[in-house]
Amino acid sequence: MLEVSNLECVRGERRLFAGVGFRLDAGEMLYLQGANGSGKTSLLRMLCSLSPAQEGEIRWRGESIGKLGEDYRRELCHLGHHNAIKEELTPLENLRTSARLADEALDEGTALDALEQLGLAGREDLPCRYLSQGQKRRVALARLVNERRALWVLDEPYVALDSSAIERVAGLIGAHLQRGGLAVLTTHQAVAVAAGKVRELVLAPDGQA
Amino acid sequence: MLKLVRAIISRDLRLAMRRRADIVSALFFFIIVVSLFPLGVGPEPELLRKLAPGVLWVAALLATMLSLPRLFADDHRDGTLEQLALAPQPLGLIVLGKVLAHWLVSGLPLALLAPVLGLQFDLSTDALWVLTCSLLIGTPALSGIGAIGAALTLGVRGGGVLLSLLVLPLYIPVLIFGAGAVDATVTGLGAQAHLSLLGALTLAGVFFAPWPTAAALRIALE
DSSP states (O other), rough: EEEEEEEEEEEEEEEEEEEEEEEEOOTTEEEEEEEESSSSSHHHHHHTTTSOOOOEEEEOOOOOOOTTTTHHHTTTEEEOSOOOOOOTHHHHHHHHHHHHHHTOOHHHHOOOOOOOTTTTTOOSOOOOGGGGGHHHHHHHHGGGOOOSSSSEESSSSSOOOOHHHHHHHHHHHHHHHHTTTTEEEOSSOOOOOOSEEEEEEEEOOOTTO | OHHHHHHHHHHHHHHEEEEEEHHHHHHHHHHHHHHHHHHOOOOHHHHHHHHHHHHHHHHHHHHHHTTTTHHHHHHHHHTHHHHHHHHSSSSHHHHHHHHHHHHIIIIIHHHHHHHHHHHHGTOOOOHHHHHHHHHHHHHHHHHHHHHHHHTTTTTTTTHHHHHHHHHGGGGHHHHHHHHHHHHHTTSSSHHHHHHHHHHHHHHHHHTTTTHHHHHHHHHHHH
């Protein structure tokens, strides 16, 4: 469903990677690995159509993502380095606001349930600036509980989480793959995800790939 | 589509309510700048009446400028702008929602406050009425045009000064017709022509500005 061919990324004078290609089908997951600064985040941003590819092509269901535009974004869920939550809002408000902006209905009960699954019960009415780093990450990840879009692109989802939360998030990703979803994620922690076929891609400096 | 614009407006209003200090400081800036003029120029009603339209409008422009740098910067910093850019709707609509929300918390209070401040300049009831109308009609254009500048300077260090240099010249037509409307009332010419032109500027500003703004935001996010 997701095909990437001959992708190249240039930042300033430096070529981060070139000739990157892979293919991902329903129920499969891609682990993106590489040293710091090897271009993992840049590659994810290209997959999300946030930054253009200098060279190469990304296709979704056989069509270039640039051409698909909104139709592609409708099937894409991205979680970046930043948590994309508002410090002034409570976890509950954050969750419901982001659902409304993504044009999805999320009633209060479902949202509360999602927060509870991420271990945030009792914190749902506290402004997010009072939460710890790990709790903020949990708020961001609570979006995934009711996320039914096909392609998940997650940049370091496990950062700042404790082991029980990591397990829970890995479970969410596993359930997503079992439903026939796709996931691309970067991580420095090897976490076993229960279901689906796992592919790996290692980004090596230019010339060594 | 309307649902999305409404969702953005209600989100931004809620955020603004949680950070009331920003709104209040811009309003106090407006009040103080306007109040300094009668103190500095001296109590000559004739002169003050002449100065009033220009002073009030320039102060309104500057007060609007104060809140512009944060229009997209906060969303950019915490990553929500990325999420908005990835929403399955045109980014221009989201910008439109943000522009309208910005007007509700910056332009609208200025317009409502202006007649009270206008009393310091010994303006007639008619002139005060036209002043409020001109600000109500004209300030949405300030938010719309300002959004382009805010998007272009997003992520630039020292972007605040650059933003003023970029946006203030573009505010000139709004200033001329806004202050002109009040001036025309004071001199007895009638403000209708000025207000109509101001309305045209606002319509153009609010409905065309979101698209270049969206393009600038996409470049800033790359």
